[in-house]
Structure formats: C-alpha cells, structure tokens
Amino acid sequence: MSESRTDWPLWEVFVRGRRGLSHTHAGSLHAPDATMALRNARDLYTRRGEGVSLWVVPSTQITASSPDEKDPFFEPAADKPYRHPTFYEVPEGVQNL
Amino acid sequence: MTTTLPERDAAHDDARAAAFDAAVAAEERIEPRDWMPDAYRATLVRQIAQHAHSEIIGMQPEANWISRAPSLRRKAILLAKVQDEAGHGLYLYSAAETLGASRDELLDKLHTGRQKYSSIFNYPTLTWADVGAIGWLVDGAAITNQVPLCRCSYGPYARAMVRVCKEESFHQRQGYELLLALTRGTPAQRAMAQDAVDRWWWPSLMMFGPPDDESAHSAQSMAWKIKRHSNDELRQRFVDICVPQAESLGLTLPDPELRWNAERGHYDHGPIDWAEFKQVLQGNGPCNEQRIGQRRRAHEEGAWVRAAASAYADKHTAHQGAERNGAAA
Numbered sequence: 001m002s003e004s005r006t007d008w009p010l011w012e013v014f015v016r017g018r019r020g021l022s023h024t025h026a027g028s029l030h031a032p033d034a035t036m037a038l039r040n041a042r043d044l045y046t047r048r049g050e051g052v053s054l055w056v057v058p059s060t061q062i063t064a065s066s067p068d069e070k071d072p073f074f075e076p077a078a079d080k081p082y083r084h085p086t087f088y089e090v091p092e093g094v095q096n097l
Numbered sequence: 098m099t100t101t102l103p104e105r106d107a108a109h110d111d112a113r114a115a116a117f118d119a120a121v122a123a124e125e126r127i128e129p130r131d132w133m134p135d136a137y138r139a140t141l142v143r144q145i146a147q148h149a150h151s152e153i154i155g156m157q158p159e160a161n162w163i164s165r166a167p168s169l170r171r172k173a174i175l176l177a178k179v180q181d182e183a184g185h186g187l188y189l190y191s192a193a194e195t196l197g198a199s200r201d202e203l204l205d206k207l208h209t210g211r212q213k214y215s216s217i218f219n220y221p222t223l224t225w226a227d228v229g230a231i232g233w234l235v236d237g238a239a240i241t242n243q244v245p246l247c248r249c250s251y252g253p254y255a256r257a258m259v260r261v262c263k264e265e266s267f268h269q270r271q272g273y274e275l276l277l278a279l280t281r282g283t284p285a286q287r288a289m290a291q292d293a294v295d296r297w298w299w300p301s302l303m304m305f306g307p308p309d310d311e312s313a314h315s316a317q318s319m320a321w322k323i324k325r326h327s328n329d330e331l332r333q334r335f336v337d338i339c340v341p342q343a344e345s346l347g348l349t350l351p352d353p354e355l356r357w358n359a360e361r362g363h364y365d366h367g368p369i370d371w372a373e374f375k376q377v378l379q380g381n382g383p384c385n386e387q388r389i390g391q392r393r394r395a396h397e398e399g400a401w402v403r404a405a406a407s408a409y410a411d412k413h414t415a416h417q418g419a420e421r422n423g424a425a426a
Binding site: 007008010027028029030031032033035036043044047048064066 | 130177180181184187188191194200256257260264403406407409410413414
C-alpha cells in the first residue's frame with residue numbers, strides 16, 4: 001500500500017526569490033521524479049509568490065563537508081586575517097582606499 | 098540519514114556532549130549532522146511528528162465547510178488556508194526526517210495511533226461560525242505556541258516554524274474578520290458567533306498543555322532550548338491577548354471568573370477541566386475516530402495516485418535512459 005511512497009526520493013528545493021538574487025535552500029520534499037518534484041516545490045514553497053525560479057536536486061547528489069571535520073576543514077581560513085581589508089593600517093585622512 | 102560513528106570511547110563522547118551543550122548554551126543552532134544526545138533527538142522527533150500530524154489532521158474540521166462557505170470570497174480563503182495547513186505538515190515532516198525518521202513510519206504511527214496530534218482537532222465544527230472561532234482562537238493559540246519555536250535550538254525545526262508563523266497570521270486574521278462579519282449581522286448570526294466562541298474557548302486554552310507542575314517533558318525541553326516558555330506562561334499570554342479582542346468583537350468569553358488582576362498585571366481565569374482534556378487525549382473526544390478514520394481512508398484511497406506517479410516516473414526514466422543511449426550510439 002505505502003511501498004510506492006517509500007520509493008520516492010527526497011529532493012532539496014532551492015528558490016530564487018527575485019531576479020538578481022541567487023537561489024537559496026528552502027526545504028525538501030518527496031517526489032517520484034524531477035518533474036513532480038518541481039510541481040510539488042511550486043505548491044509547497046511558492047504559494048505566495050516567493051519565487052521566480054526553482055531548482056530541485058536529489059538529496060543523495062549533495063556532497064557535504066562532515067561536521068566532525070569542521071575544525072580542521074575550515075581552520076586554514078581562521079589564521080589569515082591579512083585576507084581582510086581591516087588588517088591593514090592606513091594613515092588618517094587618506095581617501096578612497 | 099545514518100552516519101557511521103567512529104569507535105566509541107568515553108572521552109570522545111564527553112567531548113561531543115560538551116560541544117553540544119556549549120552550542121545550545123551559546124544560542125547556536127544544532128544542525129542535522131551534528132552530534133546530539135539520543136534523548137534530544139527522540140524528544141524532537143516526538144514533538145515535530147505530533148506537530149506535523151496536527152497540521153494534517155487540522156485540515157479536516159475546516160475542510161468540512163469548504164463546500165458550504167457562504168460566498169466565493171470565503172470559499173477561496175478557506176481553500177487557501179486548508180492548503181496552507183497541508184504545507185505546514187509537509188515542512189514539519191521534512192524537519193522530522195532530518196533527524197532520521199522516515200515519512201512512511203511517521204504516517205504509519207499516526208494511522209495506528211502510536212503518535213498523537215493536538216486534541217483540539219477532535220472537536221466538531223458544527224456551524225460556519227466555527228471556522229471563524231478556529232481561525233481566531235485555535236490558530237491564535239497555535240501562533241502563541243509557535244512564535245517562540247522560531248528560536249528553537251534545532252535549526253530545521255526553527256526554520257520550518259519561521260515559515261509557518263508567517264503564513265499563520267493570515268489564518269488568525271481571516272477568522273477574526275469572519276466573526277466580525279457575523280457579529281455585525283443578524284441576531285441569529287451574532288448568536289451563532291457567540292455559540293462558536295463558547296465552545297472553542299476552553300479547548301483552545303487546553304492547547305497549551307497541562308499545567309507546569311504536571312507537564313512531563315517541559316523541564317528537559319526548556320534546558321535544551323527546544324521550549325522557551327512554560328505552558329502556563331504561554332496560556333496566560335494568550336488569555337491576555339484574547340480578552341480585549343473579544344471585547345472588540347462584542348462577544349463574551351465563557352468564563353465567569355475571567356477578570357483583570359491589577360496586582361499581577363494579567364487576567365485571571367477560571368479552572369480548566371483537565372479531566373475533559375485527558376478524555377479527549379485518550380481517544381474519547383467527540384471526533385477522534387472520525388478524524389483518524391478519514392485520514393486512513395484518504396491515504397488508502399490515494400494509493401492509486403501514488404502508484405501511478407511512481408509508474409510514470411519509472412517509465413519516463415527508462416525512456417530517457419533509452420534516448421540517451423540512442424544518442425551515444
């Protein structure tokens with residue numbers, strides 16, 4: 001009875017709110033195929049005109065960094081303050097810099 | 098989602114538990130792939146599932162009136178509202194799934210009574226005014242409960258609640274407006290509005306759950322920052338909001354002990370009939386069997402639609418595969 005449902009993959013839904021913005025993750029849903037996923041995503045995540053474009057991606061196709069590795073994984077960025085403009089000293093009164 | 102755990106050793110576990118506690122204490126959000134205590138996960142699954150089921154079962158009392166709405170305007174509003182409830186259920190099922198629960202398992206638990214839904218939906222919608230009373234009082238109580246959940250420590254639940262709360266405010270306002278239209282109508286319409294409020298007031302107060310000293314899960318949920326305010330605190334907030342709103346409608350709330358307490362700065366209300374609450378929770382409310390029966394029937398009768406969609410998807414995928422192979426050759 002419900003086995004047809006179990007087979008339906010999970011899709012992640014990304015919505016572009018309006019032109020000029022990038023797609024952002026809105027949530028997820030189950031659907032048998034990409035076409036149905038798009039239709040369901042429209043009904044579920046854009047009932048009030050929240051989007052002008054939708055992406056649906058099978059959840060299994062997303063590769064994520066593991067939270068257990070997060071410290072070493074992102075560590076290289078933590079000790080490089082010279083990548084930020086605020087790292088540099090500029091004399092008072094110098095303009096357009 | 099299952100993750101393979103590294104070899105368990107006590108120090109490693111302690112470190113992860115400390116990291117979890119620190120994140121909760123620092124008001125950071127816990128995300129699906131983070132380590133979390135088993136009991137935290139189980140509590141969230143139970144609460145989010147119950148919440149999702151409530152949204153889905155909550156479609157029924159109002160759907161009862163879609164075909165009998167008094168105008169096209171009211172019918173369109175009611176259709177949109179009931180569709181929103183379905184959407185809310187789906188956001189919440191998705192949130193529960195990030196914790197490892199499966200959609201089928203959740204539905205199965207609802208259908209077999211192993212997971213509950215809010216007892217409020219076991220009351221019948223006897224007149225059109227009930228649609229207004231549900232919007233104003235039931236959705237009003239739900240909003241009071243849900244706004245603090247937008248800051249819940251579990252990220253996916255909090256995000257689902259932000260979306261739900263945004264949509265929920267239209268629900269409450271349409272209910273209030275519906276009652277206002279009735280109170281400005283004929284004496285019979287006025288009486289119908291008052292009757293609906295009389296019947297829905299007390300069950301709405303019960304929606305906040307048992308009093309603080311009898312609430313089984315409250316203390317731990319507050320410590321985990323799943324829950325931000327106690328049941329009684331939220332109930333009081335709701336009563337304080339409703340009294341002036343009822344006055345504006347020119348309707349009374351069915352509680353002779355309801356009065357302003359200047360010392361506390363809140364309205365006092367009379368005792369809640371917790372025996373009734375327990376009866377409804379145990380399945381002896383006016384509509385328990387009808388609600389679950391209808392849900393099961395809808396699921397069973399929808400089986401062919403799910404089967405057809407799956408069959409179409411399989412055929413389409415096979416066809417596309419053949420085309421691709423053809424092109425490559």
